[in-house]
Amino acid sequence: MNAAEQATSATIANKIAAIVNxxxxxxxxxxxxxxxxxxDPDTREWMDPDSIDIGFNLPPGHTLVQLRLNSERLIGIEIMCFGPLGSELWKFSTIGSWEFLGSCPPPESFQTTLKEISYEIFAVFNHDPESSAN
Structure with a gap:
């Protein structure tokens, strides 16, 4: 579901802003x-109400970041890159082996950066300030 629609509280809006940053x-x-x-109705039929979706224009095309949630806890991240004609170039998932799959995977340095960002996204979403205060 679009991140703009999922920002229904200050907490979620701040987490989305942190991910963008x-x-x-x-x-x-x-x-x-x-x-x-x-x-539109066709797209809405396929939307996952338990995800937060953000698009980015990263090389070599449009990159979609989907955060999979259970309540407000992050359980997985899927990142897909689409070329200029909408074909999927590669995808990455934190569910499973954290591997990049597809016909045109990004360079190793780019993969490493996305994996590091993914670790940080988990920290943003699943950090419990009350448990660290004790």
Missing amino acids: LFKREFVKAKPNLSPWNN
């Missing part, structure tokens, strides 16, 4: 899209 820190020219999905 993580990407912009590593990819300075990245432009976030908090509404990567069309708002």
